[in-house]
Amino acid sequence: MTKKLAALKGMRDILPYDIGKWRYAEEAARKLFANFGYAEIRTPILEETALFTRSIGEGTEIVQKQMFSFKDRGERDIALRPEGTAPVVRAYLENGLDMKMPICKLFYIGPMFRSERPQAGRSRQFYQIGVESIGFNSPQADVDVIAVMMKLFEACSLEDAELNINSLGCEKDKKHFEQILKEALAADVKRLCEDCKKRYDKNILRIFDCKNETCRAVLHAAPKVAEHLCPECRMHFEKVREGLTAVGIKYRVEPFLVRGLDYYTGTVFEVTHKNLGSQDAVAAGGRYDGLIQELGGEPTPACGFAVGLDRLMLAAADRIKPQETRIEVFLALLGEEADKLGIKLLKELRGKGVLCETCFGAKSLKSQMRLADRLKVKRVLIIGEDEIAKDIAVLRDMDTKEQKEIKLKDAADTHLW
RNA sequence: GUGGCUAUAGUGUAGUGGUUAGCACAACAGACUGUGGCUCUGUUUGUACGGGUUCGAAUCCCGUUAGCCACCCCA
Numbered sequence: 069m070t071k072k073l074a075a076l077k078g079m080r081d082i083l084p085y086d087i088g089k090w091r092y093a094e095e096a097a098r099k100l101f102a103n104f105g106y107a108e109i110r111t112p113i114l115e116e117t118a119l120f121t122r123s124i125g126e127g128t129e130i131v132q133k134q135m136f137s138f139k140d141r142g143e144r145d146i147a148l149r150p151e152g153t154a155p156v157v158r159a160y161l162e163n164g165l166d167m168k169m170p171i172c173k174l175f176y177i178g179p180m181f182r183s184e185r186p187q188a189g190r191s192r193q194f195y196q197i198g199v200e201s202i203g204f205n206s207p208q209a210d211v212d213v214i215a216v217m218m219k220l221f222e223a224c225s226l227e228d229a230e231l232n233i234n235s236l237g238c239e240k241d242k243k244h245f246e247q248i249l250k251e252a253l254a255a256d257v258k259r260l261c262e263d264c265k266k267r268y269d270k271n272i273l274r275i276f277d278c279k280n281e282t283c284r285a286v287l288h289a290a291p292k293v294a295e296h297l298c299p300e301c302r303m304h305f306e307k308v309r310e311g312l313t314a315v316g317i318k319y320r321v322e323p324f325l326v327r328g329l330d331y332y333t334g335t336v337f338e339v340t341h342k343n344l345g346s347q348d349a350v351a352a353g354g355r356y357d358g359l360i361q362e363l364g365g366e367p368t369p370a371c372g373f374a375v376g377l378d379r380l381m382l383a384a385a386d387r388i389k390p391q392e393t394r395i396e397v398f399l400a401l402l403g404e405e406a407d408k409l410g411i412k413l414l415k416e417l418r419g420k421g422v423l424c425e426t427c428f429g430a431k432s433l434k435s436q437m438r439l440a441d442r443l444k445v446k447r448v449l450i451i452g453e454d455e456i457a458k459d460i461a462v463l464r465d466m467d468t469k470e471q472k473e474i475k476l477k478d479a480a481d482t483h484l485w
Numbered sequence: 486g487u488g489g490c491u492a493u494a495g496u497g498u499a500g501u502g503g504u505u506a507g508c509a510c511a512a513c514a515g516a517c518u519g520u521g522g523c524u525c526u527g528u529u530u531g532u533a534c535g536g537g538u539u540c541g542a543a544u545c546c547c548g549u550u551a552g553c554c555a556c557c558c559c560a
Contacts, residue, residue: 074550134558134559182559195560346554352559437521437522448521469521
């Protein structure tokens with residue numbers, strides 16, 4: 069006996085009976101994005117490792133512990149993409165899309181990879197639908213991006229998804245605030261949990277993510293990012309909020325909301341859903357006005373988000389009803405002669421775009437009828453020796469149970485049905 | 486990455502050291518010799534993997550793998 073093969077840890081199959089719901093969401097996204105003026109882009113799954121260390125941030129957990137990175141045969145450092153924004157920006161710069169596209173609004177759908185400990189809603193290969201709106205610094209651009217995202221949730225019957233927003237301010241504000249926070253917390257570092265002590269030195273903003281009660285109590289009194297924005301950033305955030313209200317999007321300002329990727333600046337947001345467990349973020353995004361320059365381009369404002377498709381499915385699986393395609397006709401064939409006729413008939417029917425199916429190899433008629441029933445087909449066309457002798461076929465309607473005989477040569481004429 | 490829980494036919498489960506591992510649903514076949522759904526009858530399929538303890542292990546122990554929960558992280 070050879071060893072049973074199985075999928076790798078954290079990798080899973082999306083099976084035929086689930087795929088309808090995935091396609092439903094993907095198609096809803098494609099339709100919406102077209103409507104909002106986004107064009108699809110497909111980037112490679114493998115990239116130079118440096119692309120991610122430079123964008124997501126050298127010190128982040130994603131880069132340090134979760135990226136599938138390795139050397140290829142030419143000793144180059146490459147990695148499976150852990151997220152979609154950096155590759156899109158790379159493609160944007162490499163192909164000069166700023167010059168080629170009058171308006172650069174892009175979307176992507178595809179797998180991402182992070183080597184985390186798996187859990188429901190957290191696989192090592194997971195799927196994201198994302199949007200990047202490049203070149204606009206207006207607060208209304210933020211609103212537009214959030215609007216298309218919320219529309220997608222609506223399309224997937226997740227009207228109860230909750231939107232949280234915050235602003236980290238521009239690069240300067242961010243640095244400035246980190247300093248303020250450091251000073252404000254200096255006296256309380258001892259009281260923080262072990263993780264937060266590390267964060268204090270490494271990535272102090274992330275202390276706001278902590279769920280530990282003591283930490284939260286300490287933070288409650290601590291200064292908040294949004295309270296320390298420069299006038300422009302303050303104004304920007306205010307206009308985003310006004311804009312959201314104007315287009316009827318409900319949101320909550322969450323002063324504790326910070327993001328784990330270094331490139332975020334200004335508006336940040338996160339969508340959660342109550343159907344999910346502790347992995348409850350189903351989408352997130354924000355502004356990344358410094359990223360394009362960081363990757364070698366001209367200073368260019370940009371804003372985007374990514375939806376976790378797996379989590380979207382987890383939250384919405386029971387609510388999405390993909391329309392089923394019903395098989396028009398099942399050919400019940402009895403005997404070799406009938407099989408021969410059947411293959412020709414299938415070809416003719418399929419040529420006409422008729423959805424048809426059969427099961428070659430002549431089981432009993434009863435078993436074929438049962439099969440037809442399980443497949444929920446509309447009609448069964450029975451062809452056995454008796455029919456061939458009489459040059460006919462029997463057409464049975466599975467719903468009404470009515471049967472009629474038609475001439476064999478007319479069997480592919482659907483208008484006779 | 487840390488801690489914990491779990492693993493029995495395709496699915497959901499029973500079985501707390503005793504021999505044929507039980508049940509339901511599903512599947513397949515028959516009753517109906519060429520006609521589906523209902524009913525009845527029958528059949529197939531399982532102790533995740535590897536060690537150990539024991540006369541005897543699904544059951545106890547260790548390891549591995551995987552999943553789940555929380556943390557971490559994040560979509």
